[in-house]
Amino acid sequence: MEQLAVSCSCLAMNYPRAPITEAVVEMRFGRQIDRETIEKATSLIAGDFFYNEEEQIFNIAMDADVVGKPPKVKTEWLGRKLSSLERTDLVFFRQSSFVCSRLAPYMGWDNFREIMGTAWTALRKHYSQPLDVTRVGLRYVNRIDIPVQEGDSIDIDDYLNFAPRSPQAFELPMLGYVVQTQRQIDVENDLYLSLLSSAVPSPLINTASFSLDLDVYREKNIPKRDDELWSLIERMRSHKNFVFEACITESARELFR
DSSP: OOOOOOOOOOOOOOOTTOOEEEEEEEEEESSOOOHHHHHHHHHHHGGGOSEEEEEEEEEEEOOTTSTTOOOEEEEEEEEEEEEOTTSOEEEEEESSEEEEEEESSOOOHHHHHHHHHHHHHHHHHTOOSOOOEEEEEEEEEEEEEEEOOTTOOOOGGGTBSSOOOOOTTOOSOOSOOEEEEEEEEETTTTEEEEEEEEEEOOSSTTEEEEEEEEEEEEOSSOOSSHHHHHHHHHHHHHHHHHHHHHHBOHHHHHHHO
16 A cells, blocks of 8 residues: 655654554545545545445435325435455545544554555545645544452542542542543644543453543644645644653553553
C-alpha cells in the first residue's frame, strides 16, 4: 500500500500491551460526494480487503390515520464499507464523510497511516473538485483493565489523573462514573480536545475496566493540500499522545508494559 508522505515529530510511548480498542480518523464533507466517485474509489482498493459492503439506512413511515395500511419503507444509500477478514481494519467511503478505523489489536501508527493514506488517495483520484472538508478528527478509545478480586475496590486516582472527585463524606465506593471535558488545546492550529472517561463493563474475569476516550479535532480552515492535511493529522496525533500520557499514572503504564 502507498505510504503517506508525512513525518511525526512526537515521541510516542510504545507499549507492548497498548490499551487502544479503536483508532479513528474522520473527515466530514460540506458537499456530498457522488456515488460514482465512491464506487470508483472502492474498486481501486477493494482487493486489499475481505468484505466490500453497501451502507444503507431504512426509513419507515406509517400512516396512523389509516388502519391496516402497511408502512412505507424507503432506503437511502450512504456509501461503501470495506473491512478486513477479522473486521479490524475498516474504511468507510460515505457521501458525507471519509472514515478509517482500526480495532484492537492496534498494530501501530505506521500500519494505520498506510491504510488511511491509500484509501484517501483512491478517493481523491476520482473526485474532480477539491474535497470540502469541514471537520477532521483523530480519536483514540482506550480501555484500561485493572486486575481486582471479587469484593475488593480500587482507587481510580491510582491509575488516572483524569477522574471524578467525590466529597469525603461519601464512605461507600462509587459504582460507576462518567467524566467529560472539552477544551481548546492548540490556539495556533485551532485544535480542540474532547476527553471522556467512564467505568465500563469488563470482558475479562476479575477485572475492573475504565475507558479513556480522546478526540482531537479541527472544524474550520481545513487545509486543501494533502501534504498540509497529513501534517495537521500528525500534529493532532502529537497532542493525542501528550494528553494520554498526562492522563495516566505510572501504575497504569505498568499494566501496558
